[in-house]
Amino acid sequence: MSVSFDGRVVIVTGAGNGIGRAHALSLAAHGARVVVNDLGGELDGSGSGGAAQAVVDEIGSAGGTAVASTDSVATASGGAALVQKAIDSFGQLDAVIHNAGILRDRTLAKMTDDDVTKVVDVHLLGAFNVLRPAWPHLVERGYGRIVLTSSSSGLFGTFGQANYGAAKTGLIGLMNVLALEGARRGILVNALAPTAATRMTDGLLGDLAERFDPRHVAAVATFLASERCTLNKHILTAGGGRVGRIFLGVTPGWYGGREPTTPDAIADAIGDITGLDDFIVPESGMDEVGLIQKVLTGGDA
CATH class of the missing domain: 1.10.287 (Helix Hairpins)
Structure with missing residues (x-):
């Protein structure tokens, strides 16, 4: 059985650029109706723009179906509005890929309150803000796939990213619990720790940057969000065509x-x-x- 999303609806947060955009394009290419969520902001969370709509237009040009959402996952009202957008547009929800994220890199000694709260609000609380209103819809259908975007920066540590690393590792705790709560209802929850050449990794991957195409990561996310995935409570790491498992x-x-x-x-x-x-x-x-x-x-x- 090939991976197919025919009849499925998937929310992707942070889907206006980079890895999230690759996720959205891959899902649509496999038949999903996609809710492309993005504020169109800068890496630090500021700014605005039409990034989400640009991806929707790209999907439409390729024959797919998608709608744009510019709701902020950093607030409970934004998360609820995003889920409602999926229901209003397509009448159902089958999977959520939480990919939204920002950076405020500083050492702990220089980190401000705002540096902490802004990052945690998007990465960790953003997952709660989307999944709490999404959960009843998945339970009602007796089916669901949730993919949380973690990072080796938290799982193994990266200098100057205490806020980002803590938020990304917090998502593993969320995955562990939701995987247990959802299993009896047909909801499987996994995490992905990606490495790809994007705005967030600009200058970090050196001469091999071109090998880290986000599409390598998107293939893994697409599998994890699909009916073919029977994994639960797993952390997969992906980048440059390599896929592995991280475990505790x-x-x-x-x-x-x-x-x-x-x-x-x-x-x-x-x-x-x-x-x-x-x-x-x-x-x-x-x-x-x-x-x-x-x-x-x-x-x-």
Whole structure:
């Protein structure tokens, strides 16, 4: 079965440029009716323009179907208006790709309150602002795909991006919980950590920049948003044609006995605690608690 979005409606936030634009074009090429959401702003979130409509026109010229939304995902009212745009335009909603993002790069010592709130509002709270009103529509249909755009800047760290990294990693926590809440209702939730040559990465990819076409990333997002995707609670990393998985694991660790341990005992056992042998990838927080319980009762970790 080929990936097809015939009869499906997908919202893509931050779809006026770069990776989001590539997502929207790919989805439309596979038959989706797309709600192209973008403020048309600058990288720091300022400015305005017709970026969303330009992508809609591009989709239309290629024979696809799309509508533009310039609602701000940084507000609850904007998120609600975006979802309503999908319902009013197409009568349904099947998938959401939350890609909207801005940058306010500074070291922590130089970061202002505005630098923190503006970035968190778009990346992390923006996901809440869109998904809260979208969720009932997905539940009603008994089907949904959600793709959250994370980043290696948070998962592994990038100098000068504490605000961006924290917001992007916060989306992983959101994914983990929504994946559990949505599974029984046919809603699958995954994350994508992309690398592509866009305005956000200008000057960072060096001589290989031309190899990092956003279309490489869009193919992965299109799969994750499709009916063919049966993954849930996965983080995929994509860039330049390479696709991999990022995961959070826990090691069996070290058990110090029934009596409260000491800092010196922790220091002495730190090699056993941090060693990566025999790690597992818990399906939920309670799975990790179960690992502890097995150790306490003498079972196999």
